[in-house]
Amino acid sequence: MVTDPIADLLVRLRNAQQAKKSNVVVPHSKLIWQIVSLLRELGFVGEMILRGKKVKRFIKIDLMGHVTGAERISRPGRRLWASSKRWYPMHGGFVVFSTPQGILTHKEARKRNVGGEVLFEIW
Secondary structure, X not given: OOOOHHHHHHHHHHHHHHOOOOEEEEEOOHHHHHHHHHHHHHOOEEEEEEEOOHHHOEEEEXXXXXXXXXXXXXXXXXXXXXXXXXXOOOOOOEEEEXXXXXXXXXXXXXXXXXXXXXXXXXX
């Protein structure tokens, strides 16, 4: 059982990228699906396919070779909440927020003027 599925997703993406794999498999959840959908829009990952039935569902993600690093910011032991106007990416990538309007990047959250939990940064 994974206690932090977002950190698990980021580690799997980084490890698969470093091992020069063409795809990676991660356990399915609604939150992970939304995050992977956002990463697809940003161009970090390619096609994503939902496989399996009921409890044993997983997502197969095609990698595009763009993930050079990812860092989990808000963790289960230390939640970090911030206004979108007070948070900027440190490594030149994207900061991903969990807001009342869904999973958003720092740019989109700033446009919509919403803040929330700072999930991770990806570059």
